[in-house]
Amino acid sequence: MDIHSRIKKNLIPRRRFLGSISAAFALFAFQSAGFSCKSGSRRDKMILSFYLDDTNPEIVNAEAYKEFLDYCQANGIKGESSFIPGYNGRSIISENNQNQLNYLEYAKDAWSKGIDSHMEIMTHNTLFNFESGIKNEGGIHEGLWLHEPDVTIEEYQKYFSDILDEAEKAGIKYTGLTWPGCGCEACTKRYAELKQQGPLKISQAAFDALLNLAKNDQFRSRVLSVFYEASETEFGIHKRAAEGKYGVYDLMPNAMDHFGIWENSADRVNPDYYITEDGQSGIIIRHLENKAPYCMWYMHWQGLNPEKGVGWEAFKTVTDRINKHLSDKVVWMRPGDIVTAYHHSGGWSFAEDL
Ligand SMILES: [Zn+2]
């Protein structure tokens, strides 16, 4: 499936446009997103993180996931990876082969190795029927369902809760939610209709349901990260629901996928996009120079996986270059820890002490 194709296709011309405008405007964009850009800021380390979408044990061997996790742990790399129990239409927690069982073991270990787990919802496709144990044959796709104005808080809460319970059976705790993108005809048509009513957004009822479940301590932590859209310039962290020590934050990546994307395409691999060999340029350097509090990108398992992914070597190249040039200037954090620290400090002030 062409995952997230909608936002990414739209972003390409915009990115070219923004690439040609002045640094002054880029600075304005940061400020308008709520960042402290004052000179003399005490912050001397920028946060690094990522979201890894579509992770599953169906397209490659589960060992590939272990290799990815072990690499992250060995190098102190922190980020997030989706866990989608019903990716193949049935829950691999209820019904599994040895490879899927191995994958569940590795997914359970992900957090202890530095990697958060998001529900990219149950199937990344049609809604899952928890009574029959299989996904619906037809009907609405999960990503679109998150946008539908008529779905109630209770309906979202029940569905999310069922996913949390299912993952819990395998000892896996979620830290947040990633919107599964979809470019199918039905989704494209309905997204276009919704856009005519205003800017496209995940329903507030879905965020409220996530907050309720956080308050029930059904997630790993009290503050949840959500991955929805990304922008190199107009990025930021957006509070979507909060009460006391609980919160739900849309934490926007500010760097794109140049590790092969969901197409596993060699044309879409470019380590220099992140950081060049001499450590002088690339988006990580640009965000550092602009005193952005973080640089976060997203990737896809199809392109990133160590078994068949065309982006795996590039990912290792990028992390080697970061180690070589930026070891005293950056600090890796999981998205869940970023939103938690942000919530408790009421802003980015925590980043000044990293
Ligand atoms: Zn996806």
Ligand SMILES: [Zn+2]
């Ligand atoms: Zn669709």
